[in-house]
Amino acid sequence: MSSQNIDSIKTIFQSRLATLEHLLTSAQTHFSEDEAFLQERIAADMLPLGTQIVFTCNQPRNFALWCDGKPMDNLDPNVLSLAHASDHIVNTKELLSSINAEDEKLSEITRIDLGQDLCITMSGSAYVHDFLMPNFYFHMVTAYDILRMVGVPIGKRDYMMHLLPFLKQV
Template sequence: MPSQNIDSIKTIFQSRLTTLEHLLKSAQTHFSDSESFLHKRIATDMLPFGTQVAFTCNQPRNFALWCNGKPMDNLDPDVTFLAQAYEHIANTKGLLSGINVEDEKLSELIRIDLGQDLYIEMFGHAYVNDFLIPNFYFHLVTAYDILRMAGVSIGKRDYMMHLVPFLKKA
């Protein structure tokens, strides 16, 4: 695996946030601009679609904040309006675009407070690969699954949009 750098991490987050935005637009079209789908969930003990949008954005958001020397700051998880969802995505992309730090940042130790007096300490590369990326994809896939379950006509191509520029015809 090629070594990761700040720019490659930003690219991954940016492109997948574009996918999240595409999924949101697909749902908006499917539900005829009704915002009801923001409350849909897979199971009663799981968080709704709107919260999945916020939690998906939290990962690149906190990456950008960390890169810029600012404390972690999660978004409000109670996303009940489309405007909020789109704003979360746009603001997160903006934070990513504003990162201006050297790759050495990935060698720094970071402390992640988990609540209940629990925390994790890890170096930046592990923070990205073992904490942020798995959480990011978990919430992105959950958002995708909620929409599929709700009948939105999306498929793997919608989820893997970042590969579309590489498609070739034989």
């Protein structure tokens, strides 16, 4: 993965955020006006769907901020409406679009403060591939799983939408 550059990382985040938008549109169609599904969770000790959406957005958001030399700035985890969730996704995509960093940024050493007097120091590339991407996919898959659990008619094709441009009839 070390051959990836800033633009390819942006593209991955952008396309997967488009998938998250699609999943939420499917949920909105399925539930109509009822937004209570945003409070659903897989297990009692896991965070609800609305928070999973926020945490999914936080990863590319913090990537964009890091590229711009700014500190991490997580979104408020309390999402009670689809409009609020959608705004987070749109704003995150806009923030990604504004990135203007050189690929050398991935070689820089960065420090990630984890709270409780804990931190991780790693290269920018490791920050992206070992911290941001795993967290991004964890929360996105959790959001997908919650939607499946509550009956939204989505499947793997909905999750793998980024492959549609490569789909061919044989």
